[in-house]
Amino acid sequence: xxxxxxxxxxxxxxxxxxxxxxxxxxxxxxxxxxxxxxxxxxxxxxxxxxxxxxxxxxxxxxxxxxxxxxxxxxxxxxxxxxxxxxxxxxxxxxxxxxxxxxxxxxxxxxxxxxxxxxxxxxxxxxxxxxxxxxxxxxxxxxxxxxxxxxxxxxxxxxxxxxxxxxxxxxxxxxxxxxxxxxxxxxxxxxxxxxxxxxxxxxxxxxxxxxxxxxxxx
Numbered sequence: 001x002x003x004x005x006x007x008x009x010x011x012x013x014x015x016x017x018x019x020x021x022x023x024x025x026x027x028x029x030x031x032x033x034x035x036x037x038x039x040x041x042x043x044x045x046x047x048x049x050x051x052x053x054x055x056x057x058x059x060x061x062x063x064x065x066x067x068x069x070x071x072x073x074x075x076x077x078x079x080x081x082x083x084x085x086x087x088x089x090x091x092x093x094x095x096x097x098x099x100x101x102x103x104x105x106x107x108x109x110x111x112x113x114x115x116x117x118x119x120x121x122x123x124x125x126x127x128x129x130x131x132x133x134x135x136x137x138x139x140x141x142x143x144x145x146x147x148x149x150x151x152x153x154x155x156x157x158x159x160x161x162x163x164x165x166x167x168x169x170x171x172x173x174x175x176x177x178x179x180x181x182x183x184x185x186x187x188x189x190x191x192x193x194x195x196x197x198x199x200x201x202x203x204x205x206x207x208x209x210x211x212x213x214x215x216x217x
Contacts, residue, residue: 038184041081042131043088044138045155046119049148050110056148059106063099063143064151068160070098071139075156080179081137084156088116088139099141110144121152126159127168129176129188 045068049060074091078084088095092114099112119138124131131154139155153160157175159168168176177185 043156044136046138046140048142048146048150050144051148113142
């Protein structure tokens with residue numbers, strides 16, 4: 001009798017785990033399917049510090065601020081990702097000069113690498129917007145050896161310019177609605193803290209499980 005109960009418990013556990021795996025796989029696929037198109041309409045901003053020393057990390061943030069301040073008025077004119085890409089690519093040299101000026105003023109002589117490329121990003125919240133993990137096109141600024149912790153945001157539409165807990169202004173919200181379909185907009189924007197917390201947890205679980213399945217395969 002004891003063995004039979006143990007057998008039932010094992011079968012029940014296996015069934016539960018199997019159901020959870022199927023459910024999570026379903027969520028991962030749903031997130032991937034829903035997020036592919038809108039990912040191609042955004043440009044993220046990815047800054048890598050020379051190292052993890054405090055001075056290099058502080059320098060990274062100063063470079064970030066200077067590049068954002070320089071590009072903000074340029075990208076505010078842009079209506080879509082194609083225009084934004086052209087603006088950024090035409091400003092590579094100016095972006096390098098802006099970054100180098102900050103670096104020099106802080107007493108360093110690090111090289112700067114600037115390019116538009118795809119980068120892996122974790123699940124991230126910007127005000128009432130939550131973006132699931134995945135590969136996004138990004139303006140990538142690498143300081144020196146680029147071996148330190150990184151920093152990221154959304155360059156277009158300009159979600160770099162709000163604090164994580166701040167409210168996205170109407171101008172930015174309108175630009176989001178302009179470049180995304182209604183379905184894409186509804187997929188990443190949420191009206192209350194409860195929904196934000198729920199979707200962040202869901203996206204994070206999907207991110208972790210996706211990483212596990214990717215390693216196994």
